[in-house]
Amino acid sequence: MLQSIARRSLALLAATPFVALCLFMTATSAQAQDMPRTMIWTSYDLGASGHAEASAIADAFGREYGMRVRIQPSGSAIGRLQPILNERADIGFLGNEAFFATEGLFDFATPRFGPQDLRVLMGKVNSFGMAVAADTGIESVADVEGKRVAYPAANPSSSLKCDAMLAFAGLSRDDVEVVTFPTYAATMASLSENKADVTCTVTATGQMYELAESPRGIKWLDLDASDEAGWARLNDVAPLFKPVSEAQGAGLSEDNPAQLMAYRYPVLTVRSDMDDDTAYAVTKALDETYGMYKNATATAPRYAIKQAAVPPIDAPFHPGAVRYLKEIGVWNDDSEQWNEARLERLNALRAAWDEIVDQGEELDDDAFADLWSERREEALAELEAQ
Structure with missing residues (x-):
């Protein structure tokens, strides 16, 4: 009798890994199916x-x-x-x-x-922001009024984001000097070349790093997350953006983040x-x-x-x-x-x-x-x- 019980116990122990394996395979198969x-x-x-x-x-x-x-x-x-x-x-x-x-x-x-x-x-999630050379004296989006803003030709995605950030400060293209460049890359290079005062871009591009490392330096214009009216105006342009604190990119770090726009x-x-x-x-x-x-x-x-x-x-x-x-x-x-x-x-x-x-x-x-x-x-x- 003891031998019979022992045999049944061994059989159960031997089957246990197989049962577990079968359950795992069933779960995996269900996902795969x-x-x-x-x-x-x-x-x-x-x-x-x-x-x-x-x-x-x-x-x-x-x-x-x-x-x-x-x-x-x-x-x-x-x-x-x-x-x-x-x-x-x-x-x-x-x-x-x-x-x-x-x-x-x-x-x-x-x-x-x-x-x-x-x-x-x-x-x-990615971030997008308004960048200026640090020596321009431009401290906020509101200060962009009357300044040269770089826009790429035939690039509605970048242009829409730039319009939205202007709207944050109650501005539009009518309130700035729009400078159109043939490519998105050219808009980013425009600051170093002094062909524009403001560009709208992602933070981690070669052109932005070059500006940050130049004598002029770089500044990202904050979009304060607590400014509810500003964010309401921004999202009136397109209801798909939200605030983000960005620490990756030119001139940015965990100790020096910028308050930008997430898309x-x-x-x-x-x-x-x-x-x-x-x-x-x-x-x-x-x-x-x-x-x-x-x-x-x-x-x-x-x-x-x-x-x-x-x-x-x-x-x-x-x-x-x-x-x-x-x-x-x-x-x-x-x-x-x-x-x-x-x-x-x-x-x-x-x-x-x-x-x-x-x-x-x-x-x-x-x-x-x-x-x-x-x-x-x-x-x-x-x-x-x-």
């Missing part, structure tokens, strides 16, 4: 941080879940977004074109596009009709593989889900992503309120677009854009009045 076997992603060109980060995430998904990802790089907003709209790509690692596309702005203000029904999974890049953007379970599984995978890709670039640690998956952002969050964020306690009532308002805004603009499409059939692109701009402003005013 919800993940697509293949996906196509779009991103900025080779060499861009967004492409490097997309590649690192794709590698993590391949190693962890066996997913095969093909990345299609493009140097244009349309090139990154069109494959998603045409259902030839699943996720776009986008810039502010995610916002422009949902708003029907710039390239998307033509009869071919209009406000697009997009959703997001998350977006890495998202890349914004992981999908169609609204992505299956909820797929959006849930991908968002979960982004969180669970974070340790595998967080060192891909200097700012990749900012993919941490508590930073990257909360509003504000360029478009409404996908319900599948929200489900996972609620599960892990990242999503709260403020997030829900923001998302509902953002959906309401998107739906109002899409309805306004439908009203004018037939009216504009005979118009050229410029005339149609003017018609849409007027109707868009009316729709937003009507929404604000509700």
